[in-house]
Amino acid sequence: MSTQDAPPLGTSVPAALxxxxxRGERVTRARRAVLEVLDSTTEHLNADEIARRAAAKxxxxxxATVYRALSTLGExxxxxxxxxxxxxxxxxxxxxxxxxxxxxxxxxxxxVRCTSCGIVLDVPAETLRPLVGRLERxxxxxxxxxxxxxxxxxxxxxxxxxxx
Amino acid sequence: MSTQDAPPLGTSVPAALxxxxxRGERVTRARRAVLEVLDSTTEHLNADEIARRAAAKxxxxxxATVYRALSTLGExxxxxxxxxxxxxxxxxxxxxxxxxxxxxxxxxxxxVRCTSCGIVLDVPAETLRPLVGRLERxxxxxxxxxxxxxxxxxxxxxxxxxxx
DNA sequence: CTGCTTGCAAAGTGTTTGCAGGCCC
DNA sequence: GGGCCTGCAAACACTTTGCAAGCAG
Numbered sequence: 001m002s003t004q005d006a007p008p009l010g011t012s013v014p015a016a017l018x019x020x021x022x023r024g025e026r027v028t029r030a031r032r033a034v035l036e037v038l039d040s041t042t043e044h045l046n047a048d049e050i051a052r053r054a055a056a057k058x059x060x061x062x063x064a065t066v067y068r069a070l071s072t073l074g075e076x077x078x079x080x081x082x083x084x085x086x087x088x089x090x091x092x093x094x095x096x097x098x099x100x101x102x103x104x105x106x107x108x109x110x111x112v113r114c115t116s117c118g119i120v121l122d123v124p125a126e127t128l129r130p131l132v133g134r135l136e137r138x139x140x141x142x143x144x145x146x147x148x149x150x151x152x153x154x155x156x157x158x159x160x161x162x163x164x
Numbered sequence: 165m166s167t168q169d170a171p172p173l174g175t176s177v178p179a180a181l182x183x184x185x186x187r188g189e190r191v192t193r194a195r196r197a198v199l200e201v202l203d204s205t206t207e208h209l210n211a212d213e214i215a216r217r218a219a220a221k222x223x224x225x226x227x228a229t230v231y232r233a234l235s236t237l238g239e240x241x242x243x244x245x246x247x248x249x250x251x252x253x254x255x256x257x258x259x260x261x262x263x264x265x266x267x268x269x270x271x272x273x274x275x276v277r278c279t280s281c282g283i284v285l286d287v288p289a290e291t292l293r294p295l296v297g298r299l300e301r302x303x304x305x306x307x308x309x310x311x312x313x314x315x316x317x318x319x320x321x322x323x324x325x326x327x328x
Numbered sequence: 329c330t331g332c333t334t335g336c337a338a339a340g341t342g343t344t345t346g347c348a349g350g351c352c353c
Numbered sequence: 354g355g356g357c358c359t360g361c362a363a364a365c366a367c368t369t370t371g372c373a374a375g376c377a378g
Contacts, residue, residue, distance in 0.1 A: 026352050028358060047342080062360050067343060069358095085312060086247050086368085088342060112305055121303055131295050139285055140319035141276055147315035148249060155304035190377050192333060211367080226335050231368060233333095250343085252367060 012039045012093060016078055023076055033058040034069045038079060038093040044111070044120050046088035084113050084120060084149040111149035116157035120149065176203045176257060180242055187240055197222040198233045202243060202257040208275070208284050210252035248277050248284060248313040275313035280321035284313065 016035050017027050025031075033054035037045070045053075051066040070091055073079035081089045090111075110123040128145035135141045180199045181191050189195075197218035201209070209217075215230040234255055237243035245253045259272075274287040292309040299305045 021353095026357060028352070030359070060360080064344075064361075065359055071344095072358095083247070083250050083315070086253055089250055112299065112303070112307065114305075115308070115311065121305060123299065123303070127298055127302065128295070131292070134291055135276065135287065135316070138291065139276070139287070140322075141278075141285060141316055142318075142322055143276065143314055143316040144279070145314070147279065148312060150307055150309070150314070151247070151311040152299070152305055152307040154306075158304075158306055185378095190332065192377075194334070224335080228336080228369080229334055235369095236333095 009042070010040055016093075019078065020076070025072065025076065028069075029058045030054065030061045030065045031069045031073070033061055034066055034073065035078075035093070038091060042092075044082070044084075044090035044092065046090050048088065050091060080146060082111050082146060082149055084111065085115065085151055090120070108146055110145040113149045113151055114154035114157055115151050116153055116160075119154055121154065173206070174204055180257075183242065184240070189236065189240065192233075193222045194218065194225045194229045195233045195237070197225055198230055198237065199242075199257070202255065206256075208246070208248075208254035208256065210254050212252065214255060244310060246275050246310060246313055248275065249279065249315055254284070272310055274309040277313045277315055278318035278321055279315050280317055280324075283318055285318065 013032070013035050016039075017032065020027055020031065034050060036057055037050050037053040040053075047067055047070060048063070050070070051061070051063040054061045054066055070079055070081070074081060078094055079091055080094050081091045083089050108125045110125065110128050111120050112123055113120045125145060128143075132143045132145060135143050177196070177199050180203070181196065184191050184195065198214060200221055201214050201217040204217075211231055211234060212227070214234070215225070215227040218225045218230055234243055234245070238245060238255075242258055243255055244258050245255045247253050254275075272289045274289065274292050275284050276287055277284045289309060292307075296307045296309060299307050
């Protein structure tokens with residue numbers, strides 16, 4: 001539907017593990033489980049939910065370990081997270097292309113979240129591009145559009161509870 | 165510098181208290197202190213810092229009370245808050261015009277925050293307007309540009325620590 | 329007086345960290 | 354086998370809440 005297909009679910013883990021090893025990082029049960037969880041969905045999962053699902057795949061994996069794994073994978077730019085309002089950060093797999101490395105973020109997108117119902121909507125990176133350019137020029141500020149969600153009210157909630 | 169002057173510091177409290185009473189809310193020591201703190205600066209203060217300063221003006225004012233006051237004032241649209249990454253929300257006085265009510269938000273602005281040094285920069289509402297319109301059209305989503313800060317890297321940090 | 333607000337303490341989220349032991353390479 | 358990772362528990366930062374007393378209107 002877009003110019004670039006979303007990566008097929010459940011196919012990125014082997015490449016991710018290879019990349020991990022290539023970077024001198026260890027491949028552990030916990031890290032594999034986290035990657036599998038992230039690779040199995042397109043949802044916006046928070047650390048707690050990732051921990052729950054990871055523990056289902058690899059019993060005993062601890063929440064703290066999931067946080068550490070997400071942190072490590074984040075530093076390696078294999079996983080990205082988004083802060084969404086005041087609540088828990090949500091994580092997703094970066095598009096991993098063994099050839100291109102972590103730059104192949106063709107599915108990079110920003111998020112907006114409805115403060116009324118909590119739904120998170122994806123916004124194509126292209127939509128944010130003008131703003132990115134503007135901030136670059138005006139403030140010399142390099143925006144990372146995917147790192148924080150903007151907030152507002154979705155169509156449904158606007159009808160349900162008009163600008164109360 | 166802009167088409168609209170920033171409101172002069174230290175002048176909004178009386179009007180705010182009047183508005184409070186007009187809405188049937190009580191004027192208390194804690195609420196007055198919070199309003200005075202917010203009215204005395206243009207900084208981006210979090211609840212903890214507001215509590216610290218409020219306690220200086222009105223000894224005994226408790227952090228929990230400050231949170232409650234900020235919440236109440238927020239519902240009345242006299243105070244706005246911004247979520248900035250994963251850290252504490254920052255609060256500021258909405259422009260209160262007794263004639264116009266809380267809509268007179270001429271100084272409304274969005275924020276961007278440098279993930280490296282933490283500095284928060286203001287972005288004029290005007291800069292976000294195209295994005296607001298775009299989301300309105302594309303997703304029927306009503307964006308509140310001031311409610312969450314976007315993240316990125318500021319000019320100084322980009323030089324100091326070039327892209328990772 | 330009435331009951332909204334407060335102070336206090338405690339609980340609730342979300343996330344990080346110190347330490348001893350375990351597993352990857 | 355050496356040292357990175359993990360499990361656990363505890364600490365941490367931010368925010369909310371139950372309750373009895375206090376003050377605004």
